[in-house]
Amino acid sequence: MPDASASPLSALARPDAGWSFTLCTDAWEGGGSFQRSVRTVREYVARGEARDPERAAAEAGRRARTKLRRYCAANRLNRLGTLTYRGEGNHDPAVLRDDLADFFRRLRAGLDGKPLPYVWVPEWHKTDHGLHAHFAVGRYIKRSVIEDSWGRGFVHIKLIGDLPVGSTALAEARRAAGYLSKYVAKTFGDERVQEAGLHRYDLAQGFQPETMRLSGRSAEAVLSEASELMGGAPATRWSSRENPEWQGAPAIWAQWGR
DSSP states (O other), X not given: OOOGGGSTTGGGBOTTOEEEEEEETTTTEEEEEEEOSBOOOOOOOOXXXXXXXXXXXXXXXXHHHHHHHHXXXXXXXXXXXXXXXXXXXXXXXXXXXXXXXXXXXXHHHHTTSSOOOEEEEEEEOSSTTBEEEEEEESSOXXXXXXXXXXXXXXEEEEOOOSOOTTOOHHHHHHHHHXXXXXXXXXXXXXXXXXXXXXXXXXXXXXOOOOOEEEEESSHHHHHHHHHHHHTSOOSEEEEGGGOTTOOSSOEEEEEOOO
C-alpha cells in the first residue's frame, strides 16, 4: 500500500483545511475564507511586477481598508479633521510625517498626556499646494487645542452626518473609517505616492485590535460560532457566493452592532 506521507503533496497539505474566520471582537466584525487542503506555493513578486497590476492593487486596497476600518472601529475613532499648510504648502512626504508626529505629541501634551489612538491619511492637493492630512481621534478636543498643536496652517473639523439620531460611537467610527478609506483608495491610483515612498496611512502604535481565529467545515459553521461569541446574529453579512464578479477563494464577512 502506498505511503501517503511520501506524496509530493503531503508537505503542502493543510491539517486545518476548511473555513477559517478571523473575528475582531473590539471592532465587532470579522471575515474569512475557504482554505483548500493543498497549500498554494506563492512566489515572491517584486513591487510593480504583478501579472495583473489592477487586481493586485485592488486586493492591496481591500486589505488596507479592512485594517483601517477595524482600527477605527475598535478604538471608536469618531472625530474627523483635516490639517493643511499655509503659504506655498508642503511637497515633502518626510516633512509631513515629521510634522504629524510632532502634532500628535503636542496634542497629547495639551490633553492629559496619556497615549492617544489616532490615524491619519495623506492626500495631495488637486492644485500645486502639495500635501495635507486627514485624521481621526476618538474623543472631543477643542478646536483651539488642535490649532495650537498644529501651528503650521489651517484646521478643518468635519462633522459626521447622514446617521440616524442616537447612533452609537461604533457607528460613527465606521462612518469615519469609510471617509478615510476613500483617501486610502485614491493612493493606489496615484503614482506620486509610490514614487515618494509615502505611507498610505499611519496610526498610533499600541492600539491594534486583538483577533481570534475560528475554523469549521462550512461558512455557516464559523459564522455561527462567531455569532455565539458576539451574543447574536450579525447586523450585516456579505458572501462571495452572492457576488459573481468575485475572483478569489470563497469568502464571507460580517458586522455586529450598530
